[in-house]
Amino acid sequence: MSWLMHSPRTPTYLIPCVLALSLFSLTGLLLYKVDDVVSRTGTVVGHNLEPTPWHVFPHKPFDEETRQQRAYKILQCSYLTCRYTTGDGGGERRKFPGGGGQCPEFFGAIRRDLEPWMVSRITKDHVAAAQRLAAFRVVIVGGKMFVDWYYACVQSRAMFTLWGLLQLLRRYPGMVPDVDMMFDCMDKPTVNRIEYQGMPVPLFRYCTTKEHFDIPFPDWSFWGWSEINIRPWDEEFPDIKRASQAVSWRDRIPRAYWKGNPDVSSPIRMELLNCNHSRKWGAQIMRQDWDEAARDGFHHSRLADQCNHRYKIYAEGYAWSVSLKYILSCGSVALLIAPQYEDFFSRGLVADQNYCLIDPLKLCPSIKYTVEWGNQHLEEAEAIGRRGQEFMESLTMDRIYEYMFNLISEYSKLQDFKPTPPPTSLEVCVESLLCFADEKQRTFLTRSTASRAVTPPCTLRPI
Numbered sequence: 001m002s003w004l005m006h007s008p009r010t011p012t013y014l015i016p017c018v019l020a021l022s023l024f025s026l027t028g029l030l031l032y033k034v035d036d037v038v039s040r041t042g043t044v045v046g047h048n049l050e051p052t053p054w055h056v057f058p059h060k061p062f063d064e065e066t067r068q069q070r071a072y073k074i075l076q077c078s079y080l081t082c083r084y085t086t087g088d089g090g091g092e093r094r095k096f097p098g099g100g101g102q103c104p105e106f107f108g109a110i111r112r113d114l115e116p117w118m119v120s121r122i123t124k125d126h127v128a129a130a131q132r133l134a135a136f137r138v139v140i141v142g143g144k145m146f147v148d149w150y151y152a153c154v155q156s157r158a159m160f161t162l163w164g165l166l167q168l169l170r171r172y173p174g175m176v177p178d179v180d181m182m183f184d185c186m187d188k189p190t191v192n193r194i195e196y197q198g199m200p201v202p203l204f205r206y207c208t209t210k211e212h213f214d215i216p217f218p219d220w221s222f223w224g225w226s227e228i229n230i231r232p233w234d235e236e237f238p239d240i241k242r243a244s245q246a247v248s249w250r251d252r253i254p255r256a257y258w259k260g261n262p263d264v265s266s267p268i269r270m271e272l273l274n275c276n277h278s279r280k281w282g283a284q285i286m287r288q289d290w291d292e293a294a295r296d297g298f299h300h301s302r303l304a305d306q307c308n309h310r311y312k313i314y315a316e317g318y319a320w321s322v323s324l325k326y327i328l329s330c331g332s333v334a335l336l337i338a339p340q341y342e343d344f345f346s347r348g349l350v351a352d353q354n355y356c357l358i359d360p361l362k363l364c365p366s367i368k369y370t371v372e373w374g375n376q377h378l379e380e381a382e383a384i385g386r387r388g389q390e391f392m393e394s395l396t397m398d399r400i401y402e403y404m405f406n407l408i409s410e411y412s413k414l415q416d417f418k419p420t421p422p423p424t425s426l427e428v429c430v431e432s433l434l435c436f437a438d439e440k441q442r443t444f445l446t447r448s449t450a451s452r453a454v455t456p457p458c459t460l461r462p463i
Helices: 014-039 067-084 105-117 124-133 157-171 233-244 267-275 290-295 324-329 360-376 378-394 397-414 430-436 439-447
Strands: 136-141 144-149 179-183 253-260 283-287 309-314 333-337 356-358 426-428
Touching: 014 067, 067 426, 067 430, 105 397, 124 179, 136 157, 144 157, 157 397, 157 430, 157 439, 179 397, 233 324, 233 378, 233 397, 253 360, 267 283, 267 360, 283 309, 283 360, 309 324, 309 360, 324 333, 324 378, 333 360, 333 378, 356 360, 360 378, 426 430, 430 439
Parallel strands: 253 283, 253 309, 309 333, 333 356
Antiparallel strands: 136 144, 136 179, 144 426
C-alpha cells in the first residue's frame, strides 16, 4: 500500500507557469482591445478617417509617428485628457451689470438662414438626415462639447473650428444653450433648395448661396490658418490696417491687383489670368504658389504687404474663399467678380458702398472700366475702399462671438428634442485639442484664446 502513501506532487514550477501564461494572455487580450479601440477612434487631426467624399483631398499618412506613438496619442488625447479638466463653458450663468445693445443689422441674416425650420422645427430626423453630408457632429450639453467624427477635414480646419466653439463656451460660461449641430468643413454648399425642399436638413458650413439651405458659420481662419502662416484675426487685421496707412490711397499704384492660386477648378480665376496687362486692362494678376511660399517661410506672402494698389480683386476659387476679408481690410477698392457664395458677414456688404461689382461675362473690360472710373473719381473711389475697411474693422472677435452665440441660441430654440451626446462621440476640450496640435498650431491656438465677456452678447433686432 506504499503507493497510496506517496501520490504524485504537482511540480513546483507549474503554478508560476500557469500564472505567467494567464498574465500573458490577459496582456495580449488587453493590447488587442486597446488596438481595436485606437483603430476605430476618429480624431480632430484625421486619424482613422477618410477625406470627405464630396471634395477629396490627399489623405494624411501620419508617417512621422510610430504605431505605438500614434496609439498613445489617441488614447491620451481622446480618452484621458478631458477627464481631468474642469472646462470653461459650464457653471453658473454669468451676470452682467448692463445690456449688450442691439446687434448689427447683418445679424438679421441669422433668422433668414433658419427660416426653413420655423414651422417644422428641427427634429432628430432632420439632424440624422444631415449626417450623410457632414464631416462631424457637435453636441453641446451643460457647457461641455462632444464631437462625433464621420470624415477628415482638409488641413487644420476642424481643429480651428472646434477651437472657436470652445472659446465661445469660455467667453460666455453657462450661457451657451444645449445644441446638436452637423458641420461640413469644405467650401461648396450641398443642401440644394430644390432637392431638399420637402425636408430641408440643417447643415453648418462656412458659406451658403441663395440656392442652398446651408447655414453660414464663421470660418476657421478667424482663429488662424497655420499652414499658410495667417495669424488670428485680432492680430492680422490690425497689421494689415497699419500697413495700408503707410501709403496714402492716392499714392498707391493706380491699378487692380490679384494674387492667388488659379489652379483650383475655377473658370473665373483662369479667365482672370487673361487680364494681366497693366496698360490694356489696368490690372496686375499674380500666381500664388503656396508650396514655394512655404519653402520661403512666407516672407513674400504677408497679407500686410499686399496693400500697395488702389484696387484689389476678389475672385472665388473652387467655391467660396476666405480671402474676401483680407482684401477688404486693405482699404483698397474691392472689386468683387459677381460672387455666388456668401459667408456670415458678407451679407452686410453693399455694392458701391463697400465694394464695386465686376461683370464676369465682360471680365477684363469691366475691370478696366472700374479702374478708370476710380482714377477719374478719386474721392468717391477712396471712400468706397475706406468703408470696406471700416466694415472689417467693426468685425472684431467680440462681434464674431456674438454672432456665433446668437446663431446657436436661435438654432437651439427650434430644436424639438433635448440634445444628448451620441454614444460614439467623445468630449473635446481645450486641453485635448492642444494635445493633438503640433507646435505651430498650438502657438496659433493659444494666441487666439478668448477672454471672458464683460458685457452680455448683443440682442437681435426685433422682426
